[in-house]
Amino acid sequence: MDLKLAGRVAVVTGASKGIGLAITKSLLEEGVKVVAVSRKLSAEFDALAGENLRHAALDLMDPAAPGQAVDLAVEQFGGLDILVNNAGGPPPGTKLPRTSFFDATDEDWRAMFEFNLFAVVRAVRAAVPHMTARGEGSIINISTVLARQPASMNVDYGAAKAALNNLGKVLSEEFGSQGVRVNTVSPGGVLTAWWTEEGGAADRMATMVGADRDAIMDTLAPQMMNMVTDRLVHPQEVADAVLLLASPRSASTTGADWIVDGGFLKSV
Known part of the structure; x- marks a missing residue:
């Protein structure tokens, strides 16, 4: 199936490994021009080098970094059609899992929300004007099933991602009439x-x-x-869901939370 993505421009955060690497590789295979954001490189990422890929060596804990990534996409490729907010999980220097509410300090909570929520807020703030100017765009936020299934393990992470899910719903409501779709993909254990x-x-x-x-x-x-x-779950299985949501084949899908969790969630 032709996803009708060739020639479009994307920014993908957390792109050097795991889910982000699979998303970046898959977008490139569909003919998308990608600005890939990560603090570090990997051998697997280096193997993707080509004229449609630019690397932005940015730390999303820096408030200026998300806007810089969007600016690079506009400068290098002339605009922005797709934003994948994939970077998340433990902030740089943090080790998970935490097994109790008492394992996280105030500073741990601040860092978790900075990385998993505020970096996304800033990226969206930078991206939406370029998308509305084109009359269309797709934003996909990578969340987690822990946003919907509360657990005492990694409680600060689950809370930050629950806020991210709420944000996606709000954004889809505000910008849908301007052609910008906002969806969430929630993996289980990947x-x-x-x-x-x-x-x-x-x-x-x-x-x-x-x-x-x-x-x-x-x-x-x-x-x-x-x-x-x-x-x-294999990272490619998450990437496949992201590509379909990025595609105009999903033109009527917005405000959704797609679950890719191997059957972890049991609620209706």
Whole structure:
């Protein structure tokens, strides 16, 4: 199916690995011109180099960074059609999981909201005028099922993403009549560096429950999350949902929250 994305311009945050890398790669394959935002590079990202890709080495904890990414897209490619607010999770220097409400200080809460909510607010503020000038645009915010299924683990993260979900609904209402669609994609457990890197979630959970890291990722984590597919989600599966929402094939989809969670959420 032709997604009718060729020639469009996108900004993707958190683009050097995991979900963001899969989104960036998939957009490029569809002929989209991409400004990819990340603090660091990766070998997998470097392999995507080409005339339709620009890297913006920005830290989204800097209030100026989201606007700079949008400005680069306009300068390099002449406008902006798609914004994917993918960067999120633990702020730089933070290790998750946290297992109790009392594990997070005021400063931890501020950093979590800065990274997962305020950076998105700033990116949207910069992007919307360019989209409304074109008469259309698609904004996709990457959230989490923890925004809809409260849990004592990573409570500050879940709260920040719940606010993000609310923001997406509000934005879709305000800007829909001007051609700008705003949707949310909420993954469950996704097999990314957050799990796999040394000292990451798999290692930390393995220490908590007395298991090895591979058992956590292959069996125990999906079981603990009651995922009916019995496995963690692949980043490409999230990217596929993002591309469809970015496409004009989804012209009547706005204000939605798409779940890609292996059956974690059971509510109707």
